Amino acid sequence: MSSSRRDHFSASSLEPVPVVIIGNGPSGICLSYLLSGHIPYVRPDAVHPHPLLQRKLAEAPGVSILDQDLDYLSEGLEGRCQSPVALLFDALLRPDTDFGGNLESVLTWRQEKQRAIPHVVLGRNLPGGAWHSIEGSMVTLSQGQWMGLPDLQVKDWLQKKRRGLRNSRATAGDIARYYRDYVVKKGLSHNFISGAVVTSVQWGAPEPSVPGAPGPSPLFQVSGFLTTKDQSQRPFSLWTHNVVLATGTFDSPARLGIPGEDLPFVHHDLSALEAATRKGVVTPASDPVLIVGAGLSAADAVLFARHYNIPVVHAFRRPVDDPGLVFNQLPKMLYPEYHKVHQMMREQSFLSPSPYQGYRSLPEHRPLLFKEDSQAVFQDAQGGQQVFAVSLVLVLIGSHPDLSFLPGAGADLAMDPEQPLSAKRNPIDVDPFTYQSTRQEGLYAVGPLAGDNFVRFVQGGALAVASSLLRKETRKPP
Numbered sequence: 001m002s003s004s005r006r007d008h009f010s011a012s013s014l015e016p017v018p019v020v021i022i023g024n025g026p027s028g029i030c031l032s033y034l035l036s037g038h039i040p041y042v043r044p045d046a047v048h049p050h051p052l053l054q055r056k057l058a059e060a061p062g063v064s065i066l067d068q069d070l071d072y073l074s075e076g077l078e079g080r081c082q083s084p085v086a087l088l089f090d091a092l093l094r095p096d097t098d099f100g101g102n103l104e105s106v107l108t109w110r111q112e113k114q115r116a117i118p119h120v121v122l123g124r125n126l127p128g129g130a131w132h133s134i135e136g137s138m139v140t141l142s143q144g145q146w147m148g149l150p151d152l153q154v155k156d157w158l159q160k161k162r163r164g165l166r167n168s169r170a171t172a173g174d175i176a177r178y179y180r181d182y183v184v185k186k187g188l189s190h191n192f193i194s195g196a197v198v199t200s201v202q203w204g205a206p207e208p209s210v211p212g213a214p215g216p217s218p219l220f221q222v223s224g225f226l227t228t229k230d231q232s233q234r235p236f237s238l239w240t241h242n243v244v245l246a247t248g249t250f251d252s253p254a255r256l257g258i259p260g261e262d263l264p265f266v267h268h269d270l271s272a273l274e275a276a277t278r279k280g281v282v283t284p285a286s287d288p289v290l291i292v293g294a295g296l297s298a299a300d301a302v303l304f305a306r307h308y309n310i311p312v313v314h315a316f317r318r319p320v321d322d323p324g325l326v327f328n329q330l331p332k333m334l335y336p337e338y339h340k341v342h343q344m345m346r347e348q349s350f351l352s353p354s355p356y357q358g359y360r361s362l363p364e365h366r367p368l369l370f371k372e373d374s375q376a377v378f379q380d381a382q383g384g385q386q387v388f389a390v391s392l393v394l395v396l397i398g399s400h401p402d403l404s405f406l407p408g409a410g411a412d413l414a415m416d417p418e419q420p421l422s423a424k425r426n427p428i429d430v431d432p433f434t435y436q437s438t439r440q441e442g443l444y445a446v447g448p449l450a451g452d453n454f455v456r457f458v459q460g461g462a463l464a465v466a467s468s469l470l471r472k473e474t475r476k477p478p
Ligand SMILES: Cc1cc2nc3c(=O)[nH]c(=O)nc-3n(C[C@H](O)[C@H](O)[C@H](O)COP(=O)(O)OP(=O)(O)OC[C@H]3O[C@@H](n4cnc5c(N)ncnc54)[C@H](O)[C@@H]3O)c2cc1C
Pocket: 022, 023, 024, 025, 026, 027, 028, 122, 123, 124, 125, 128, 129, 130, 131, 134, 139, 140, 141, 142, 147, 196, 197, 198, 199, 246, 247, 248, 249, 250, 251, 297, 405, 446, 447, 448, 449, 452, 453, 454, 455, 456, 458
């Protein structure tokens, strides 16, 4: 980030910024790229393999995708995501990837500086979002090429860094570096303010307008604190006409809600195991680490612990062969490491000691409490109690979006305001072609908050927001 932007920012400004993006992960980065005047056009020589889409693209040659009707273009597209615009942008960037092909994107990018919309991207950490919190050696679930942002392929970036994909997947560390580098390479750094945490977003009812005149834009106040180089915290406050929520869903881990969960040896983040291993707090000779959960984060923790020969007790609520377990939905050929964990979960249950030394699984066990003397008490499927001495506990049972900075923690914005906000079951209710909240004008949501859970698909939300904001700009009186 340029120092002038940071200085201006920390002084807090009364002049409204047109757009404030909260969250600097792949969603926020992609949107910043588009708002910086990078405009996508279909290459004149490109032929899209989807015949209907090709026919529609050919109807408006030379018109940028951002200026076309996204509803019309995306109609009839199908794929691994519910959002039509996400499917559209993905199909333009990776035309035949779901058929195992490797066709080049049909898009070409032109920088049209006069169309750039000034914006600020606020983020707690470095640009890259959740990817800076994921253990760097973990391999992505998605193919490496699906982790890329517009106009910079991951494989080309890796090649320049003299690195490669692993069995067509990338490490989380490389992906975090790729996102950070993307911001620099694409000249976006001056928009990004890292170390800025938003603690409040407020808005009032717009003033009543003159009948017949366009309604006034709402005005939002975005406040928080900025951590400075000397680690002190300085408050800030910004005014803006548009707020984009791009805060992801990984900052607020789900909790068991049992006694002892706040004890110092109980954690909700894999990085705690890394830190404890690095410091020698847990070693191959320690009591086992207890890992609670049966999703991919828990599996990553098991793999990490085994890599360092740290003994593990692995407890989860469901039976091992429950079809709802994520392992049963992953192809074996592509994800051998996760299938290995699943096999261990099956073969090394508490009742049948077997080949995997230092690992013990507890299917259908519910944690009841953690005691100060580092004991974990469980209830088994028969209602009996089991007690284990542990060195550290990792509760990895998912996470929730944290919108505590919004009035009512954003509950009113969800599809079903009566239910808790959830990326998978109850995301923020947005218009599918603008990603603007259906409840509040000027408030947008992208990424998992809007129900798009993979990097490949979060970019469609950014396209929809950029298209909507560009339209608003052209409607403004001169
Ligand atoms: C372990 C793990 C593995 C994954 N593997 C894959 C994979 O293989 N493929 C794939 O496509 N996806 C994967 N995902 C999902 C992927 O991480 C998300 O889809 C993606 O990062 C979402 O991008 P985002 O920009 O919307 O949010 P995020 O990447 O979550 O970024 C949001 C950022 O906003 C910041 N923020 C939140 N609140 C505030 C605030 N109040 N003030 C300032 N900043 C704030 C957060 O700290 C965070 O850095 C994985 C996720 C995890 C946790």
